[in-house]
Each structure stands twice: as structure tokens, then as C-alpha cells.
Amino acid sequence: MRVAVGGREASGRGVDLRDAAVDADTLVAAVRDPADDRVRCPDPGPAHEHVGLVGPDTTLSLRAALAAAARSRGASAPQDADAATAAAELDALDAPAVDLAAARERAADAGESVDALREEVARLRGQVEARREVGADAGAAEAALADAARRLSEAETERVAAEQALERARLAAREARDERERALELADRRDNRRREARAHLARETYDAFRTALDAVPGEASPGERPTAYAGDDVTAALAVARVAALDAPVVLGCGRFDDPVEAAETLDAPVLLV
């Protein structure tokens, strides 16, 4: 690991940057960005996302962090194959989007036009009859009626066409939704298997975690399983970091270490002290 940041240049497993003009978030971003030359180091593995930055307010999902630590050491879970199969099937699935809004609106508009024109035709027919009854000239009213009747006929044709189009769109949507339903089932299966895999890996790693707790600064009572852990998240994060195989440096701003070399030995990982 080589560091050139905040007016400091250093290399080695443990680097003290407490006097450098740089904050923890900037540092961890530089660690994770392979293009950022301020910190040159190997790629952060799966555990770095969880315990790559340990500050005074660090929070941790212990199960997920332990599972990532197990993965960083090359462990796998019995659920991995099924999760991968579901993920691959999901990727291969082309579930088309469903959008019937335009077809619904066209059908509704067509229906409203027909209703409005029917009323207009009835009104104009009344006018024609009224004028004929009193012997007045009905020519203009008859022309208006004929025009309205023609527009009504057109509107009725449009309504039939719009309803047929909506029905076709609904049938197509039904097939698309079969696919989307399948996609949802696959996503659920993938996520459930992944969750089970995390739980499995966390349980498998728990003995190593309990041992690591004795080596890191901080008090905690681990119990028999991840859900029984009683203690603060910083202590847990330090123990997870010790368990995990970390090639990229852990940024430590938790105030529990004075000596960067000692911190690197305790966590069995490269360390940047801030």
C-alpha cells in the first residue's frame, strides 16, 4: 500500500494519517477507487464494503458483514448454486413492460364522444320536429341534424375500434404479466437463497468472530449466534475485520488504536489511521 494524500506520503501495512489534511470518507473512497492514485492498494474484497471504514459512529449489519468476511476467505454456501441459477434465469427473462394507459384513455374518450353526440342528435331532432309542427322552415335544423348524425356515426366507428384495440392490448398485457410474474418469483427465489446463504455463512464464521472479539479493543458478549451478539457495532466491526481477508486498507477513525502498526497486526489487515 502506498499513500500520497493531504501532504503526506507513506507506505507499509500501517500508516498514521492523523496529522494529514484528509478525512476518513475521502480516504475510503480513494481506497475503493482503483483510478484514485492517492491510495494505491489491491482491490477491496467483499468484506471491505462492511468494515473498510470503522469510525466512532459505525453501524453494522453483523450477519451481512460476517457473511462477507466468510466470502473474503473463499467460503461458499450451499444456497449459492440455486441463487445463481435464479439470477441467471432472471437475467435471461425479457419481461416486457405493460402500458395500457393510452389505449384506456382512447376507449374512454371515444365512449364520451358517442354519449355527447347522441344527446346532440336527440336535441337537434327535437328542434326539427318542433319547427315542423309549427310549420316553420326546418331546413337549417335538418342540416345540423344530418351533420350531427354523421359525426355520431363516425364516433361510433371510432368507439368500436378503440374498444377492440384496448381488448387486444389487454390480451397482450396478460402475456407480458405472466412473464413479469415469473420474474418476480425468480427475484424472490434469488433473494431468499442469498439471505439464507448469508445466514449460513454468518453462523459458520461465528466461532472465528468470537475468538477475534478477544483480540480487538472493546467489550462485547457474543453469545452463541449472530442474533445473540450484545455489544457495540465498532467492536463488532473490528472483530469482523480481523476475521476477514482484507487486502485493501481499513480506514480506522474509531479512536481505539494509537499505533498503526499494532492496529494492522490486530486486524491482520493494512490500516490507515485517521
Added chain:
Amino acid sequence: MLLVVTYAKSARQALRNTCRRHEETVVRRFGRAALFRETAFGAFLALRLRAAHGGDVQLEVTEPLNEFADVPDAVREAAEAYADRETASTPYEAFAAGTDHPDPDELRGTEL
């Protein structure tokens, strides 16, 4: 009632949240679907889901089925007779053969 069916994780989660917050408008919940009261507020909740999740929210209007009014008598009678058959393993097609009961293809081809 308004039937709301979801087809994506995000839409399903949003439906769950809606159901939790608006119990008075939700008549029934089933997994990723629910029935809302047929009120303007029920429609508002349903349309809000559709506005946020588009085609992943299917909306239908349901109505109760009255088998004495909405279904041909022969269909209702066939269903009752078949439910009351002597041999549980007899498929409906065999049950209907040689009787006045409609055959399955005839049923499939008849719209209500």
C-alpha cells in the same frame, strides 16, 4: 371492489405499505394483491400505486357473482351435480358424457 395486483417487488412493497396505512379502505389482502373498497379514496390509493409503478400495477373492478342471475342454469346445475358425484376420481368430461350436462369444451366456448 377494486382489485389491485402487483407484478414487481417495489410495487408489492408499496401495496403492503398502503394496506398497512389504510386498513379502512382495504377489504382483503392476498400476498401481492388486495381488494380496496369501491370509493373515490380506494380509487385514489389504487391510482397512486399505478402512477408510481405503471404497468406493474393491474387494476380491475370486481363484482359479486350471483349464480342464479349471472350464470346459465345448466352451468350451475352441472357444478352442483358434479360436486355431488359418487366417484371422486371421475373427471368432469366423463361425468358429463351421455347426460344433459354441458361438456367442458362447450363451457369454455361460452362467454358469460
